[in-house]
Amino acid sequence: MENLKLEPIICKIEDNDASLKQFETRIRTTKNKKVQDVILNYPIVYIHNWKNSEDYEVYIGESNNVVQRSKQHYADAKNKENWQNCLLESNASLYIIGHEHFNKSLTLDIENRLMLYMMSVERVKKIHNQKCNPQNKYYTENELDTIFMQVWRKLRRRDPLLFPTESSIKDSAVFKASPLHKLTxxxxxxxxxxxxxxxxxxxxxxxxxxxxxxxxxxxxxxxxxxxxxxxxxxxxxxxxxxxxxxxxxxxxxxxxxxxxxxxxxxxxxxxxxxxxxxxxxxxxxxxxxxxxxxxxxxxxxxxxxxxxxxxxxxxxxxxxxxxxxxxxxxxxxxxxxxxxxxxxxxxxxxxxxxxxxxxxxxxxKSQLRMTADKETIDWIDEFTKNQKLYQIPHDNKGYEIKVFENPEDLDFEIESKANNEKTALSRVVATYDWEYNTKNEPKDRLKKYWEVLIGKWHKPWNYELEKELNREQKRNIKSLSWAEQPHTINEVGSTFTIQGFDLNYVGVILGPSVKYSNGKIIFDPSESFNNKAIRNRTLSDGTKKKFGETLIQHEVRVLMTRGVKGLYIYACDDDLRNALLEVANNGSHHNRERNS
Known part of the structure; x- marks a missing residue:
């Protein structure tokens, strides 16, 4: 298609009235008539940005006349109550973004997505826009993704701190919870x-x-x-x-x-x-x-x-x-x-x-997290809700369910995914079947951390490695969720850190509390260290009752539904592991060759 060959036009100037006048003169006298036409006669998207200490503040807008709109912003800067007043006090810059295929609806969608992305940038502390305006159907909406990707990559070349990689933005917890997403x-x-x-x-x-x-x-x-x-x-x-x-x-x-x-x-x-x-x-x-x-x-x-x-x-x-x-x-x-x-x-x-x-x-009712076929989602539902195990289906959307013979192999695969920029938000998680206490040190003095331990393989529970970080490292991760923190690839997450969040690939270790017997998944509270799930509950009539089996079942479901692109499984219970290996895709299972 012709539009895929077109490139956006991006100009950066100092954000003040004098620089704007120089820019307008330069555009009106340029020999490049295409640039002149796009900047002066087409709808434009623009980004005012300035630094507050080491962090950015931004305002993103769109206009049919970017020069006139910018002059209005400078006039409004005299009022100290307006965000524009910051332009007078700060070393601000203005990005002006044009494209031959821009129309009103497309620029509004570009503006909205820029707001969505920039709110998810760690170094952006404030966005001064008052509202977003996502568009419905329009003639060129099929070009939005391609044009936006081109715009973002060009902006990134200008300032990688203000415009980081798309993958890092999409992996951020703020992005996933942002109110600026276009709704279904x-x-x-x-x-x-x-x-x-x-x-x-x-x-x-x-x-x-x-x-x-x-x-x-x-x-x-x-x-x-x-x-x-x-x-x-x-x-x-x-x-x-x-x-x-x-x-x-x-x-x-x-x-x-x-x-x-x-x-x-x-x-x-x-x-x-x-x-x-x-x-x-x-x-x-x-x-x-x-x-x-x-x-x-x-x-x-x-x-x-x-x-x-x-x-x-x-x-x-x-x-x-x-x-x-x-x-x-x-x-x-x-x-x-x-x-x-x-x-x-x-x-x-x-x-x-x-x-x-x-x-x-x-x-x-619509599943929006997992990029998976209905058959794959049904398989996870049958496992976690109905305690049944069936052949793992082939997924035409590319969602991966893999079964592993040992935790080392699962851990290796998740680390490989985490080292890939596109799937970096991948982590190992486990059922709460190994001791953990935030208030006390491990009883075994030879152990430095509370750990998940399976044979010779072991890895600290979530938040254990944070103890080793220096003050600056702790400050850098303060605003990040557990899975976003780089060092947590060397930890094992739990429902308490991962519930409500997405991962690209999740490696789930099903501990001893999840078993297989007589063709059925069994949840065994006696093997769990989650006291909050297995202790008695006093009901409204005064009687006491245990709900451990149900709550462990919920725990397993939370863990197994975290992955957007894939679910990797290792089961500690021999019978369950063997049964899972039997039902793996095409009867095959996953075990990498390792050098001794």
Missing amino acids: PDQKSAKEIIIQKVFESLNGKAEKQLIFIEGEAGTGKTVLNSSTFYELFEKAEEQENTSLRCCLIVNHDEQITVYEQIAQKLGLTDKYGEVVCKPTRFINTHNVENPIDVALIDEAHLLWTQGKQSYKGDNQLQDIIDRAKVTVVMFDENQILTTEQFWEAEILEKFRRRAKNEENYIEL
């Missing part, structure tokens, strides 16, 4: 329903709304939650409602860090204060008499359904509902991992039924 039709429909209900409530038509969204791992709950959260603030600003009280709540330390970064980069924290927090903090700092407008709860299955030392209530979800006019819940029953999160069926159904009665129940 199901996500978009769900978001429209939520926002309509919220503003009906704010207008006094229907307070105390519960919106219950259910979907399994990888169905897009986090992006829906994040996108809705951001658009609520956008809508409020459009209506000049500066008093909106909206909070995003999640009971997961790693995910909290991601959402805090997003809120900071979008300027929400500066304008509204604390808009992201954990449930116990939210409950302790808000009261029933003065409810906030909206509480959005991601990973609501991680909420506690009984009291703990830091939480004196009986049910965190009910306590949050009592403190908000509208509560939006993202829930997956199959990801409940501990006894304090366990829901008694009738209590959970009470919340579902309430949402359904108010026509506020939404179910997300």
Whole structure:
């Protein structure tokens, strides 16, 4: 196709009025009529950027007249309340991006994707845009990916710190949770329903709304939650409602860090204060008499359904509902991992039924994480949900399920993937079947770390190697999720570090708690070191009951659904390992030749 041969035109100038005038004169007098025509007569995308200390701040826009638009920005710079004022104080630069195939819709999509990418750049601390505007169908939308890739690569040649590799951006936890992703039709429909209900409530038509969204791992709950959260603030600003009280709540330390970064980069924290927090903090700092407008709860299955030392209530979800006019819940029953999160069926159904009665129940069904055929997803479902083992299907989309005879080979393959720039976010994870204690050192004084140990192979549990990092190294990884930290390729992750996050390839070690007997997968709590899953739970009627088998089953499902491109498996149980090797693709299994 002809358009694939065309290259974007990218100009960089100092970001001030004098440089802009010189640039305009140069373009108007150039002998290159194509450049002149594209810059002066076509829609343009532009990036204002400046450094604040060692980090960047940016504003991304599009215009039919980039020169006139830039002059407007310089005029607005006189107001100290405007972001443009930073252009007067900083050594700012302006990128002007043109292309012969740019039209209004395409430039809006390029602008939106630049915002998506740059919010995921570690060195970019703030994006000053107020809103995104993803487009629907238009004539040249099939050219978007190719043109954007060309634009990004050219920008990267100019400044690799501001424009890092696409693969590093797409692997970042901020990118995966970004509110700037283009939503699927199901996500978009769900978001429209939520926002309509919220503003009906704010207008006094229907307070105390519960919106219950259910979907399994990888169905897009986090992006829906994040996108809705951001658009609520956008809508409020459009209506000049500066008093909106909206909070995003999640009971997961790693995910909290991601959402805090997003809120900071979008300027929400500066304008509204604390808009992201954990449930116990939210409950302790808000009261029933003065409810906030909206509480959005991601990973609501991680909420506690009984009291703990830091939480004196009986049910965190009910306590949050009592403190908000509208509560939006993202829930997956199959990801409940501990006894304090366990829901008694009738209590959970009470919340579902309430949402359904108010026509506020939404179910997300499309699998968005795994690039896999339905047959492959069905195989994982049968293993993790129905405890059945079938022949591993061939996947036409390229998703890989591999079975290994020993942990050394699985570890070697994952490390090979991690050393490839395109699949760098690949890690080994395991069921919680080896001892680990964050408060104490290993009992065996010869051991330096809490480890996963299988025969002669051993590797530290997550967060163990962090103890060896110096202050600068710790500062550099502070904002990164566990899997994004480079040294964690030498660790083994658990559900507590990987739940809610994606990996390119996941190497899952099924420990002794996962067995195979009489043609069925067995989950054995007696082999688990996860006390939070295997201890007794006191029910609402006062009786005590164990849910270890169910919670270990959920643990295995969380681990086995992390991989976007592939799932590698080693099983410690001999019978399960042999059965897996039997059902591997074409009856073959994977064992590399190693030099002795």
